[in-house]
Amino acid sequence: xxxxxxxxxxxxISSGIGRALAVQLVRTGHEVWGTARRKExxxxxxxxxxxxxxxxxxxxxxxxxxxxxAAEMRAKNxxxxxxxxxxxxHARDIKDGLIFxxxxxxxxxxxxxPLFWISEFLPDFLKRRDGLFxxxxxxxxxxxxxxxxxxxxxxxxxxxxxxGLRLNFAKTGVRFSAIHFGPxxxxxxxxKKGFSVSSPEAAAQFIVSTLDKKSASYFxxxxxxxxxxxxxxxxxxxxxxxxxxxxxxxxK
Numbered sequence: 001x002x003x004x005x006x007x008x009x010x011x012x013i014s015s016g017i018g019r020a021l022a023v024q025l026v027r028t029g030h031e032v033w034g035t036a037r038r039k040e041x042x043x044x045x046x047x048x049x050x051x052x053x054x055x056x057x058x059x060x061x062x063x064x065x066x067x068x069x070a071a072e073m074r075a076k077n078x079x080x081x082x083x084x085x086x087x088x089x090h091a092r093d094i095k096d097g098l099i100f101x102x103x104x105x106x107x108x109x110x111x112x113x114p115l116f117w118i119s120e121f122l123p124d125f126l127k128r129r130d131g132l133f134x135x136x137x138x139x140x141x142x143x144x145x146x147x148x149x150x151x152x153x154x155x156x157x158x159x160x161x162x163x164g165l166r167l168n169f170a171k172t173g174v175r176f177s178a179i180h181f182g183p184x185x186x187x188x189x190x191x192k193k194g195f196s197v198s199s200p201e202a203a204a205q206f207i208v209s210t211l212d213k214k215s216a217s218y219f220x221x222x223x224x225x226x227x228x229x230x231x232x233x234x235x236x237x238x239x240x241x242x243x244x245x246x247x248x249x250x251x252k
Contacts, residue, residue: 005029009073009080009121011060011113012087014041016186017136020204021084026052028208033078035060035069036087054078060087060113061105070120079124082132082211085114085158090151103150110154111161118165122174129173134207135162137180139219139228159217166215175215179207182224197224 008025012018014036025032026049036042039057046053056072058065073079091106093099118133125131141156162178169176183197198221206220219225 005031006081007031007033007078008082008084009078009117010034010084010086011117012036013045013055014038017181017184017200017203017207018086019045020200021086021207022053023049024201024204024208031078033073033080059109060116061108063112063116066113066116066120070117080121081130082134083117083121084134084136084207085117086136087113088136088155090148092147093150094147098149106150106154110151111157114158114161122169125174126169126172131173132175132177132211133162133165134210135159135176135178136207137162137178139180139182139225141180142228162217170215177210177213177215177218179210179218179220180225182219182221182228 008030010018010022010025010032011034013022013034018034018036019041022032022034022045031054032052033054033056034042034045035056035058037057037059042053042055042057046055054076056069058069060066088110089106091099091102093102093106114135121131122133125133135158137159138151138155140152141159144152159178159180162176165176181203184200184203185197186200203220206218210216210218
């Protein structure tokens with residue numbers, strides 16, 4: 001798939017990994033349809049790609065927006081070969097208490113959105129016995145963090161969702177891959193920059209490298225994600241202390 005031109009649908013392409021991924025795929029000859037909330041950024045990206053990018057503005061946390069986008073795609077006979085569920089938010093849902101509105105938005109964006117798009121295109125994939133869903137998860141699925149609850153919880157749920165999909169549809173020809181990213185230098189990264197923090201372009205290239213592979217759980221970058229998985233042996237309080245040492249100067 002990575003070499004043969006395909007139709008690829010990506011959520012969350014206005015910035016970060018999603019934007020870098022859309023650029024790489026369009027420039028290598030794939031037909032890409034992307035979504036994001038900030039339509040002006042989508043228009044800028046389309047201009048950058050000489051109008052070769054198909055896009056729809058919409059909030060993946062809003063099911064009505066998702067239904068409208070799906071209808072637009074079907075009206076133009078764009079049934080993807082691969083669906084890359086990249087959109088996500090890292091909500092600051094803990095302050096003096098639990099901020100329910102922030103937590104709810106994170107839940108809808110990070111989990112309900114992916115569930116919608118899987119339910120939308122899974123029947124098409126099952127019918128032709130081919131297709132790929134890619135869930136963009138995080139090593140945060142393995143650990144809780146101070147200042148946020150729902151990011152780790154939703155990424156953990158997304159990873160388990162893809163494990164369940166692989167188990168239940170193992171013999172259908174449909175593939176389900178979850179990619180767990182460590183620190184990537186996007187707007188979402190709140191730590192210091194360093195050798196262990198990869199660029200969005202490198203993360204996008206890693207996604208592309210998995211498109212022809214079998215269903216699996218993938219981890220990138222190798223060093224930071226390996227250390228994170230080993231860290232599950234540490235108590236949460238000790239792990240939290242060590243992660244506080246790599247916060248940036250603003251404490252984010």
